[in-house]
Structure formats: C-alpha cells, structure tokens
Amino acid sequence: MIVAERKPFDEIFANAGKHHKVLLLGCGTCVTVCMAGGQKETGVLASQLRLASREKGVDLEVTEHTITRQCDAEFFDDTTSRLVEESDAVISMGCGVGVQFCSDRYPNKTVYPALNTEFFGATLEQGVWTERCAGCGQCIVDKFGGICPVARCSKSLLNGPCGGSADGRCEINPDVDCAWQKIYDHMETLGRVDELEEIQPLKDWSHNRDGGPRTVRKEDVRL
Amino acid sequence: MSEDPNIIAFCCHYCAFTAADLAGTMRQQYPVNVRIVRLPCTGRAEINMVLQAFVDGADGVLVAGCEPGSCHFIQGNLRAVKRVGQTKKLLIEAGIDPERVEMRHIAASQGPLFAQVSREFTEKIRQLNEEKRMAPTVAVAQGETT
Ligand code: SF4
Numbered sequence: 001m002i003v004a005e006r007k008p009f010d011e012i013f014a015n016a017g018k019h020h021k022v023l024l025l026g027c028g029t030c031v032t033v034c035m036a037g038g039q040k041e042t043g044v045l046a047s048q049l050r051l052a053s054r055e056k057g058v059d060l061e062v063t064e065h066t067i068t069r070q071c072d073a074e075f076f077d078d079t080t081s082r083l084v085e086e087s088d089a090v091i092s093m094g095c096g097v098g099v100q101f102c103s104d105r106y107p108n109k110t111v112y113p114a115l116n117t118e119f120f121g122a123t124l125e126q127g128v129w130t131e132r133c134a135g136c137g138q139c140i141v142d143k144f145g146g147i148c149p150v151a152r153c154s155k156s157l158l159n160g161p162c163g164g165s166a167d168g169r170c171e172i173n174p175d176v177d178c179a180w181q182k183i184y185d186h187m188e189t190l191g192r193v194d195e196l197e198e199i200q201p202l203k204d205w206s207h208n209r210d211g212g213p214r215t216v217r218k219e220d221v222r223l
Numbered sequence: 224m225s226e227d228p229n230i231i232a233f234c235c236h237y238c239a240f241t242a243a244d245l246a247g248t249m250r251q252q253y254p255v256n257v258r259i260v261r262l263p264c265t266g267r268a269e270i271n272m273v274l275q276a277f278v279d280g281a282d283g284v285l286v287a288g289c290e291p292g293s294c295h296f297i298q299g300n301l302r303a304v305k306r307v308g309q310t311k312k313l314l315i316e317a318g319i320d321p322e323r324v325e326m327r328h329i330a331a332s333q334g335p336l337f338a339q340v341s342r343e344f345t346e347k348i349r350q351l352n353e354e355k356r357m358a359p360t361v362a363v364a365q366g367e368t369t
Contacts, residue, residue, distance in 0.1 A: 010316070044274060047271055047275055048316060052317040055317060
C-alpha cells in the first residue's frame with residue numbers, strides 16, 4: 001500500500017485559513033490502513049481545525065467526508081461533488097495521487113494536500129510501516145531471496161553488500177537493517193547462496209521513472 | 224468566582240464509573256458540572272471523542288480508568304494513557320492548553336477519590352478559564368476566499 005504521514009498542523013491550518021469553508025476529504029483505502037487519512041484521521045483533523053479556528057478567531061467552516069478511494073472516478077459520487085461545490089477549497093487526506101485526481105476532477109477548486117506521501121510499504125506491526133518497493137517497473141526480487149535491493153538497500157546495490165555493512169546493519173543508520181545481509185541470510189536458508197556469486201548486469205532503468213511518467217494499459221478490460 | 228466549567232468525564236464501567244456511583248452512595252459531594260459518559264473501558268476512548276467534546280463546548284475532559292494492571296480488558300487503560308498523551312499534542316497544535324485533558328486511574332472501590340479528582344480537576348479548569356479570560360485575544364489574519 002501507499003504509506004503517508006500527516007503534514008504539520010500549522011501548514012494545513014495556514015492553507016485552510018485562506019478560505020471560509022473547506023471540505024476535508026478522507027480516503028478509505030491505503031491511507032486508512034496506514035492511519036494517516038482515513039475517516040478517523042479526517043475526524044481528528046476536522047476537530048483540530050474547528051478548535052484552532054475558534055481559538056484563533058478565524059472564520060472557518062469545516063465539512064468532513066470520506067470516500068472509498070480518491071484515485072478512482074467512480075467514488076466521486078454526487079454527494080461528494082455537491083460537498084466540493086459548496087466549499088471554497090478542498091483539503092485532501094488522500095495520497096499524492098488522490099490530491100491530483102481530486103484536483104483534476106474539480107478544476108475550479110484549489111485542492112491542498114494534508115499528507116506527505118512517503119512510500120510503498122508494509123505494516124510491520126500496528127503503527128509501524130516500512131518501505132518495501134520502489135516501483136521500479138521490472139521486479140527482480142526472486143534473484144535476491146525475496147528482498148528488494150532497489151528499495152531496501154540504501155544504495156540500491158544489485159551486487160552488494162557494500163563495505164559499510166556491519167553486524168547486519170546499514171552504514172547509513174544503525175537502526176536500518178542491511179538489505180544485503182538479509183538477502184544473504186535468506187538465500188542461505190533457501191540453499192541458493194551460490195547464486196549470489198553471479199554478477200548482476202546493469203538494470204534497465206527505462207522502466208523506472210527515468211523513462212518519464214508511466215501509464216499501464218490493459219486493452220482487454222478497457223471500455 | 225467564575226462560572227462552573229463544563230467537564231466531561233469518560234469513565235470506565237468497571238472502575239471509575241462504579242467509583243462515581245459509590246461516591247454518590249457514600250454521600251460524597253462532587254461538582255455537578257462533571258458530566259459522566261460511561262464507556263465499557265477507557266480503551267474505547269478514541270482521540271476524536273475527546274477532541275469532539277472540546278468542539279462541542281467542554282472546558283476540560285477527564286478520562287478515568289482502572290489502575291495499571293487491573294483493566295478488565297487487560298490493557299485498555301494503558302492504551303487510553305497513550306491516547307490521552309497524543310490528544311494533548313493535538314490540542315497544543317490547535318492552540319489549546321493540554322492541561323485541559325487528563326487521564327486518571329480510579330478503582331471501583333475509590334468513591335472518595337472520584338469525588339476528590341472531580342473537585343480538583345474542576346478547580347484546575349476553572350483557573351485555566353480564568354487565565355484565558357484575562358489573556359488578550361489572538362487575532363489571525365485571514366486570506367480572501369478564492
Ligand atoms: S550497508 Fe547494506 S543496505 Fe546499507 S548501503 Fe551497504 S549494502 Fe546497502
């Protein structure tokens with residue numbers, strides 16, 4: 001899923017304060033799971049904005065609404081569109097995709113992001129999420145014991161480890177696991193450690209963002 | 224003396240609520256402005272329930288649960304402690320004194336303690352209200368509607 005974190009309150013409040021009526025739009029998918037922009041977090045931010053505007057004498061009316069997904073047109077139903085139209089601006093609690101999708105959909109409204117979108121990640125435990133995929137466009141994790149060196153090695157080394165790996169930790173930060181230690185350990189468990197002798201060729205980065213913004217088309221399902 | 228502050232007390236059914244009941248049975252006096260909301264456990268107290276109470280006009284919110292180690296649901300009260308801590312941070316961001324929310328542990332047998340906590344908290348909030356009334360109001364420049 002996409003993992004995001006809420007922006008500092010002051011930044012959000014400064015944007016909200018430019019208007020008199022804002023719609024706080026939550027998203028029920030990834031950002032609900034990472035507890036950044038779902039219905040609950042939308043409620044919390046709405047309460048904070050209401051309290052802060054009352055406290056600071058700012059004339060601000062906040063409406064809150066959460067839809068299933070902000071990255072799919074079908075979820076922007078009539079109720080949502082009406083709420084957007086009735087507001088001076090929208091504060092999206094979706095990821096960067098949701099913010100842009102919402103902005104495209106309502107070209108006469110300014111849409112502010114309430115979150116900073118961080119990465120594609122997994123839930124390690126409740127309240128802890130970590131990066132697992134870099135969306136490079138050409139998955140090669142099978143060669144590395146199911147551990148992605150692009151996303152999880154700080155230097156994205158395909159022929160690691162570097163000389164900085166110590167006690168299973170990465171040289172950039174002792175709190176970060178060395179991905180290459182993990183790759184080695186897992187390949188050993190799989191009995192495939194000898195495969196790591198093989199030199200990995202240069203990766204074709206044209207499938208990554210280096211080739212420009214990407215689009216996936218699946219012709220058989222298009223309408 | 225200034226007006227009685229509005230206090231909402233989210234009380235756990237198994238301890239603080241029973242203590243409040245006991246306080247009544249024991250003819251203990253506690254301020255009438257403390258409105259009790261009974262919860263199955265303080266672990267049910269969501270952050271936004273507390274914030275919402277402030278939005279709806281509360282001057283102070285008390286979250287009262289079991290003592291550590293005696294939660295009927297094992298650790299609902301410890302979760303409440305964390306959430307109250309987080310709520311304080313959110314209140315600071317919104318410009319509200321974090322002292323206006325407090326977590327207390329009151330066992331079912333401690334009727335007099337419930338009455339005492341209610342009196343003390345009411346007094347504290349009354350004082351904060353007084354300080355706020357005396358403080359100059361903050362006005363923030365607001366942009367034009369676009
Ligand atoms: S220490 Fe490990 S994870 Fe860190 S950069 Fe070197 S190989 Fe990559």
